[in-house]
Amino acid sequence: MKLIIAIIQPYKLEAVKEELYNVEVNLITVSEVLGHGRQKGITEVYRGAKETGNLLKKVRLEIAVNEGFVEPTIKAIVKGAKTGETGDGKIFVLDLKECVRIRTEERGGVAIG
Amino acid sequence: MINSGDTAWVLFSSALVLLMTPGLAFFYGGMVRKKNVLSVLMQCFVMLCLLTVYWMLFGYSLSFAPGKGFWGGLSWFGLNGVGLEPYAGYGGTIPHQAFMIFQAMFAIITPALIIGAFAERMRFSAFLVFSLLWATFVYSPLCHWVWGEGGWLKNLGVMDFAGGIVVHTSAGIAALVVALSIGKRKNLDHNVPSPHNLPLVVLGTALLWFGWFGFNAGSALAANGLAVSVFVVTNAAAASAGLTWALLEWIRNGKPTVFGTVTGSIAGLATITPGSGFVSPASALVIGMLASILCFIGIAVVKPKFGYDDSLDAFGVHGLGGILGTLATGLFASKLINPAGADGLFFGNPRQFLIQGVGILVAVAYTLVVTFVIYKLVDIFFKMRVNEKEELMGLDLTQHHERAYTVLE
Numbered sequence: 001m002k003l004i005i006a007i008i009q010p011y012k013l014e015a016v017k018e019e020l021y022n023v024e025v026n027l028i029t030v031s032e033v034l035g036h037g038r039q040k041g042i043t044e045v046y047r048g049a050k051e052t053g054n055l056l057k058k059v060r061l062e063i064a065v066n067e068g069f070v071e072p073t074i075k076a077i078v079k080g081a082k083t084g085e086t087g088d089g090k091i092f093v094l095d096l097k098e099c100v101r102i103r104t105e106e107r108g109g110v111a112i113g
Numbered sequence: 114m115i116n117s118g119d120t121a122w123v124l125f126s127s128a129l130v131l132l133m134t135p136g137l138a139f140f141y142g143g144m145v146r147k148k149n150v151l152s153v154l155m156q157c158f159v160m161l162c163l164l165t166v167y168w169m170l171f172g173y174s175l176s177f178a179p180g181k182g183f184w185g186g187l188s189w190f191g192l193n194g195v196g197l198e199p200y201a202g203y204g205g206t207i208p209h210q211a212f213m214i215f216q217a218m219f220a221i222i223t224p225a226l227i228i229g230a231f232a233e234r235m236r237f238s239a240f241l242v243f244s245l246l247w248a249t250f251v252y253s254p255l256c257h258w259v260w261g262e263g264g265w266l267k268n269l270g271v272m273d274f275a276g277g278i279v280v281h282t283s284a285g286i287a288a289l290v291v292a293l294s295i296g297k298r299k300n301l302d303h304n305v306p307s308p309h310n311l312p313l314v315v316l317g318t319a320l321l322w323f324g325w326f327g328f329n330a331g332s333a334l335a336a337n338g339l340a341v342s343v344f345v346v347t348n349a350a351a352a353s354a355g356l357t358w359a360l361l362e363w364i365r366n367g368k369p370t371v372f373g374t375v376t377g378s379i380a381g382l383a384t385i386t387p388g389s390g391f392v393s394p395a396s397a398l399v400i401g402m403l404a405s406i407l408c409f410i411g412i413a414v415v416k417p418k419f420g421y422d423d424s425l426d427a428f429g430v431h432g433l434g435g436i437l438g439t440l441a442t443g444l445f446a447s448k449l450i451n452p453a454g455a456d457g458l459f460f461g462n463p464r465q466f467l468i469q470g471v472g473i474l475v476a477v478a479y480t481l482v483v484t485f486v487i488y489k490l491v492d493i494f495f496k497m498r499v500n501e502k503e504e505l506m507g508l509d510l511t512q513h514h515e516r517a518y519t520v521l522e
Binding site: 034 | 300
């Protein structure tokens with residue numbers, strides 16, 4: 001089991017969701033986060049004065065999958081989120097030790113899907 | 114002779130109507146996604162700035178300078194000749210400039226109403242040009258025909274007390290034209306966006322209802338019995354329409370919503386506008402009810418079938434409400450309420466209903482054609498719609514380099 005964490009551009013969320021549905025990955029958790037990458041970011045203007053260096057809004061996805069779904073999930077996220085410009089984001093893949101479905105108390109791979 | 118009470122009421126009413134445009138900004142702003150809220154507030158607010166200048170330079174003259182032509186011409190250009198003495202044709206007991214500034218507020222809010230149709234996807238520069246051209250070539254001529262001295266619809270006997278034709282029908286029909294021309298927002302099929310801040314919508318509604326007393330009762334242009342009647346009638350229609358919408362939702366969907374109830378009130382206010390100076394309080398209760406029934410059907414049943422994206426229902430509320438209200442004036446108007454008006458069909462004068470129908474036909478046809486031409490012209494030179502990336506990122510960042518809310522501090 002793996003836990004896939006992806007940081008993407010907020011405006012790419014719909015496209016990524018669409019790609020994930022296409023490979024039948026339907027269980028995702030989404031949160032709004034702030035972050036700094038190498039991207040200098042969008043300049044905001046505060047009453048006419050330019051402000052740079054603001055933390056940028058990103059969207060963070062968390063997806064727990066069984067081994068067979070790891071590559072399709074990664075590919076789907078890349079397909080949905082990639083523009084080729086800086087700021088597209090990152091994907092982290094972590095080993096997942098345990099998964100429990102609270103309703104049934106099932107554990108492991110069956111609890112993920 | 115200047116009457117101080119009349120002047121005070123019209124000045125105060127002007128301020129009330131001014132407040133409606135920021136009220137509309139909150140009303141619409143709460144309905145859009147949070148990435149677009151500033152763009153809507155900005156579009157509304159900039160109308161206050163841009164159209165005030167327009168109105169003082171030539172808009173007032175085009176709309177209200179006396180004449181039987183297409184519009185009023187430029188004899189009052191730059192408020193030349195619009196002074197502090199009363200002008201007999203436009204409220205003979207208040208300074209002419211008081212009438213001018215009162216009417217300025219109507220010219221400001223009318224193009225702002227259309228914003229609901231194209232929210233979340235129009236380029237700001239194109240929006241400015243479109244609005245200015247629309248005010249010049251749609252609002253001003255219609256305003257002259259219906260309200261101006263020598264206007265042909267006015268001479269025909271069309272009754273529009275406070276803007277059912279001039280404001281709501283024109284803005285509503287323009288909204289439909291623009292919604293159809295600019296196309297749907299992206300990703301609507303999977304993900305119909307929820308209003309990002311309903312309390313803001315309620316605040317906006319409250320300000321609109323409050324301001325509407327100036328809009329309608331101020332149109333009496335005097336602090337007299339008629340103004341009181343209009344005030345009472347306006348309140349009655351808003352109340353009965355809000356109640357009706359809530360009931361309709363309760364019956365059809367199982368729960369009455371806040372969003373529906375406030376939408377109903379606005380529909381009632383828009384619908385009572387043309388008849389507010391001619392109908393009784395009891396008629397207003399009926400008109401309010403009809404307003405919500407018609408607009409509810411339009412928004413909840415007809416719109417999904419046709420699939421056009423009138424995002425915030427500018428046509429569904431103001432277009433349908435304005436048309437219904439103008440026709441209802443031809444049914445419910447009574448000389449007992451306003452001897453200067455006419456009786457409607459229900460009071461023995463079927464001819465008035467036909468006259469109201471002619472007024473609506475003219476306004477709808479003219480607005481349809483000219484709005485479409487203006488849209489296409491501005492689209493060629495300025496490109497109306499933002500590109501896909503800008504739309505997905507939101508207009509706040511891409512059009513104004515600002516955002517409304519922070520995530521952390």
